[in-house]
Amino acid sequence: MARMKVTVAYDGTDFAGYQIQPVGRTVQGSIQKVLQKVHKGEFVPTSASGRTDAGVHAFGQVVHFDTNMDIPESGWVRGLNAMLPKDIQVRNVEKMDESFHARFSSTSKEYHYKLLTGQQPDIFRRNQTFHYPYPLNRSEMKKACEYFLGTHDFTSFSSVKTHVTDKVRTIYRLEMVEDGEELTFKIKGTGFLYNMVRIIVGTLLDVGRGKKRPEEIKTILERKDRSFASKTAPAHGLYLIQVSYDEETE
Secondary structure, rough: EEEEEEEEEOOOOOOHOOOOOOOOOHHHHHHHHHHHHHHHOOOOOOOEOOOOOOOOEEEEHHHHHEEEOOOOOOHHHHHHHHHOOEEEEEEEEEEEEOOOOOOOOOOEEEEEEEEOOOOOOOOOHOOOOOOOOOOHHHHHHHHHHHHHHHHEOOOOOOOOOOOOOOOOEEEEEEEEEOOEEEEEEEEEEEEOOOOHHHHHHHHHHHHHOOOOOOOOOHHHHOOOOOHHOOOOOHHHEEEEEEEEOOOOOO
């Protein structure tokens, strides 16, 4: 039996999220359906680095599964891509030691959130970027980013629906990259709570609008109360970029 690590990209627009559900099209369901065909009807369970919500995209989601089929890594890439729907793409397949786990072996994750700030929306990217046509104080937003760095209890930046009790996470990097009308928030950390990145982005937008001051981020973290942070930014601007499995941090 071999354990295969699969790096997957997908456009989350038409999915009800990553994780398989009783109703709705999911990324996990689509992958497992193909693996079952490859294994001649045998159910093949998969484990992922984490879930993504409906509408969230991925460039570097990581999934693992076990197989007794002797197929080269490149053969898995070609075969799976030939059978998967066009909004899912296998980028890489690697044979791993049986101790590897897509979720529990990860040491950090990186997400990007894409924002389009022009007055007119881009209809060709309406499902890939969040259109936000309001003036923003970008320098204040960059100042606010610094308050998130380090190890904190992120209760204030987590959905109240989460069942996780330990809400302490470490953020290694949070930067806002400007490219004309497009802003990209790049955030890397040990892990993220449910809706955490989207709530952080929503709060940074309020800083940009002058509704909050950068130094208020410190107080919001200390409050440990979701009601003190801002609205959750929409799902379609969010991308899971990379999952790392080493001890290196930035």
